[in-house]
Amino acid sequence: MNTRFDRYIGIDYSGARTASSGLTGLRVYVAGSGMPPSEVLPPVSRTKYWTRRGVAEWLLAEIRTGRRNIVGIDHGFSFPLSYFERYGIERNWPKFLDDFCDHWPADVENVSVQSIREGECGNGSLRLGSSRWRRLTERRAGTAKSVFHFDVQGSVAKSTFSGLPWLRRLRLEAGELIHFWPFDGWRPDDTKTVIAEVYPALWSKSLPIDNRSSDQQDAYAIAAWLLKADEEGTLSQYFRPTLSEAESVSASIEGWILGVG
Numbered sequence: 194m195n196t197r198f199d200r201y202i203g204i205d206y207s208g209a210r211t212a213s214s215g216l217t218g219l220r221v222y223v224a225g226s227g228m229p230p231s232e233v234l235p236p237v238s239r240t241k242y243w244t245r246r247g248v249a250e251w252l253l254a255e256i257r258t259g260r261r262n263i264v265g266i267d268h269g270f271s272f273p274l275s276y277f278e279r280y281g282i283e284r285n286w287p288k289f290l291d292d293f294c295d296h297w298p299a300d301v302e303n304v305s306v307q308s309i310r311e312g313e314c315g316n317g318s319l320r321l322g323s324s325r326w327r328r329l330t331e332r333r334a335g336t337a338k339s340v341f342h343f344d345v346q347g348s349v350a351k352s353t354f355s356g357l358p359w360l361r362r363l364r365l366e367a368g369e370l371i372h373f374w375p376f377d378g379w380r381p382d383d384t385k386t387v388i389a390e391v392y393p394a395l396w397s398k399s400l401p402i403d404n405r406s407s408d409q410q411d412a413y414a415i416a417a418w419l420l421k422a423d424e425e426g427t428l429s430q431y432f433r434p435t436l437s438e439a440e441s442v443s444a445s446i447e448g449w450i451l452g453v454g
Contacts, residue, residue, distance in 0.1 A: 196423045197383055200225050202264040203415025204248065205393065205408045208351025211305045215240030219248060220412040230416035232409060249359040256367050256386045265391035265415040268352035269340035270360065271448035273326040280320060284446045286376040290361040296320040300358035306351050328447040329440060337392055375449050379433055389451040391415050
C-alpha cells in the first residue's frame with residue numbers, strides 16, 4: 194500500500210507545572226503501515242512520565258532519522274488575528290513565536306505558565322487575549338475552545354502557552370527538516386516531517402477505549418486517524434480545507450486544525 198508517510202505520531206499535550214515535570218497527561222502514541230498505534234514510554238529517569246522537554250528532545254531525534262513522519266499535537270499553534278492587531282505584530286508565524294516567547298518563556302527551567310500568569314516571571318501581562326477571541330478553525334470545529342480560555346474543562350490554553358516555545362525550538366534546531374502545516378504552505382513537502390495541530394475530540398469517542406486513560410485515548414486517536422486517513426488516501430484532502438481566498442490567508446497566520454473541513 195502506497196502511503197505518504199512512514200510513521201504517524203499522536204501527542205496529547207499538557208500545560209501543567211514546568212518543562213521538566215513528569216506529567217501523567219502528556220502521552221505519545223506511534224503507528225506505522227501495518228502497525229496499529231502503540232504508546233511510546235519515556236526513557237527511564239527520575240520522572241515516571243514524559244516531560245515537555247523530554248518529548249521535544251525525543252521528537253527532534255525522530256525528525257533527524259529522515260523518516261517520513263507526520264505528527265499531530267493537541268494544542269494551538271497560533272493565535273486569532275485579533276491578537277496580532279491588538280499588539281501590532283507582523284502577520285508572520287516565526288515572528289509571532291519570537292514575540293510570544295519573549296513574554297511567555299514557559300520553556301525556561303522552573304518556569305510554568307501559571308507562574309507567568311501570576312507575574313512571577315516573564316511579561317505575560319503585556320501579551321494577553323480574550324476568551325471571546327476564536328480562530329476561524331475553532332469556529333469551524335464547533336466545540337473547540339479559544340486558545341485564551343483558561344481554567345475550564347476542555348481548555349487548551351495552558352497546553353498552547355506551554356507548547357508554543359517548544360515549537361519554536363524545534364523550528365530553530367531542525368527547521369529545514371520540518372514542514373509546520375499550514376504556516377510553511379498548505380501542501381506539505383513529503384520529504385520532511387509534517388507537524389500539525391489536531392483536535393482529538395473529533396475522533397476519540399468513536400474508537401474503542403481498551404482500558405486507556407482519556408489522555409492515552411486522545412494520543413491514540415490522533416495516531417490512529419492519521420494512519421487511517423493516509424491509508425484511505427483522504428489525508429491529502431484534509432491538507433486543503435475548503436476556504437475562500439481571504440479565509441486561506443487568515444488561516445495561514447492563525448493556523449488550522451488538521452481534520453476540520
